[in-house]
Amino acid sequence: MLEQLLKPILAPLFAQWPGLNEFGWQIAAAVVVALIWLLTVVFNWVTLRLIVRLSRKAPIWDELLLTSIRNPIRLLIWVVGLSLLLEIFSRNGLPVSTHAGTELRRFGAIIIIAWGGLRFISSAETFFTQPARGSKQVDRTTADAIAKLLKLIVVILAGLTVLQSAGVSVSGILAFGGVGGIAVGFAARDLLANFFGGLMVYMDRPFRVGDWIRSPDKEIEGTVEHIGWRLTRILTFDQRPLYVPNATFANIAVENPSRMRNRRIYEHVGVRYDDAAKVKQIVDDVREMLMQHPEIDTHQTMIVHLNRFGPSSMDFMVYTFTRTTQWVKYHAIKEDVMLKIADIIFSHGAEFAFPTQTLHIASGVDDGPEPQPLPADMQAELHR
Known part of the structure; x- marks a missing residue:
């Protein structure tokens, strides 16, 4: 042609x-x-x-x-x-x-x-x-x-x-595949479990690529790098790649901190019992400082109250949330809040409490009868 x-x-x-x-x-x-x-x-x-x-x-x-x-x-x-x-x-x-x-x-x-x-x-x-x-x-x-x-x-x-x-003949292949699929399914149960596990991850989307996840049931924590049909690759915080079969996620609880809207600051601060008269004003000033702090989310729960009488201190609780969820920035904000709390305590002439014990010795206690001298023969025996 x-x-x-x-x-x-x-x-x-x-x-x-x-x-x-x-x-x-x-x-x-x-x-x-x-x-x-x-x-x-x-x-x-x-x-x-x-x-x-x-x-x-x-x-x-x-x-x-x-x-x-x-x-x-x-x-x-x-x-x-x-x-x-x-x-x-x-x-x-x-x-x-x-x-x-x-x-x-x-x-x-x-x-x-x-x-x-x-x-x-x-x-x-x-x-x-x-x-x-x-x-x-x-x-x-x-x-x-x-x-x-x-x-x-x-x-x-x-x-x-x-x-x-x-x-x-494609029809013959499809018919054979239907019968052979049963045998293959039994022989490759783990492979199919991982496949459907990956499918559930794609459908439910408990996490996605780039998220930081961790599991309280397993030693799994890191950033998701890739979600495959059989394995999910996670980069741990010490830069080690971790390969997790997808079927694992069907049987464990997964926490996704990347989807947090805030991060929590939760601390107990102890003041000496000698400064008990100043605790009320200290607590009020700390609460006011948090209300005015630009990085604290005042729309979330905020608790600043005297919480307990400790063995050597009067403890008040600081419970609040930051606006940011970034790990590094959160710690910088937490450091700033804690330093300001210390400044408030010192500005009132109070001090932090240290673990101490006070020993009280009662006066006028009877020490018992005066000791009696030994008989002469026993004294002579001792001087031999």
């Missing part, structure tokens, strides 16, 4: 140089290669200009689609050109199967289309998790779950299409 198309084009060349008739198929192959190269250059130039133009205006889907399929289409051009060369070779006595070109086009097109689909899904995931041009950011965990599901669908469809094109 290709040779029939090329004959009218090459006829004037062969008429002028009859000797070239002996090299007809070689010239046809060279023309195909030149056309492929020219088409590739034109395609690169056109798509590059389109991408630049589309990047300046919305919607972004056009740019994402064109950027994703650019390399696959460029490869498809060369696959089609190579298949045409194989047809030329097979019809001119070279040891190439007559069906090689057709099979290459068929399977190559399926694989390249699937590759383009996977690239488009990855590009969309990257764009929506790292927003540009002021677009709203999509939750990274949700985007990752949707992208993985779509990629799995593309791979399965591409695989079934390749098998169908190869003459394999």
Whole structure:
């Protein structure tokens, strides 16, 4: 077919140089290669200009689609050109199967289309998790779950299409998969448990990538780096990667401090019993200081009251919440609050209490009868 198309084009060349008739198929192959190269250059130039133009205006889907399929289409051009060369070779006595070109086009097109689909899904995931041009950011965990599901669908469809094109009965494979799935399910219970555990994490979203989580049931604490279908990777605070099977999260309680709205300051401050008369004013001044503090959330519960009589001190409780949830900033605020409490106590001439004990010795206690002298014989015996 290709040779029939090329004959009218090459006829004037062969008429002028009859000797070239002996090299007809070689010239046809060279023309195909030149056309492929020219088409590739034109395609690169056109798509590059389109991408630049589309990047300046919305919607972004056009740019994402064109950027994703650019390399696959460029490869498809060369696959089609190579298949045409194989047809030329097979019809001119070279040891190439007559069906090689057709099979290459068929399977190559399926694989390249699937590759383009996977690239488009990855590009969309990257764009929506790292927003540009002021677009709203999509939750990274949700985007990752949707992208993985779509990629799995593309791979399965591409695989079934390749098998169908190869003459394999897909219906038989699906029927076998239904029966064999039961045996595989028993053999891979842990794998399936982790898969559905990961699915529940994606659906319930108790945490997402970037969250700080910890479990009171297990020694798990750190920042979530990646949520896979089988494992979740957590980076602990001592910079050690921790890999947790997803099935674990179905059986443990998970605390997510990253979703806290405030952090709590909870302290007991002890003042000496000698300063009991000053405790009321100290407590009032501490409460007023917290009410005026710019980093304390006054809309949350605040308790500053004398709380208990300790063994060596009168203790008042300081219970309040900071506006920030940042770990480092919280400690800086807590330090400032505690230093101001100390200043208030010292400004009233009071002191912090130390663990002390007071020993009272009663006066006028009868010490017992006066000791009587020893008999003379016993004294003589002692002086021997």
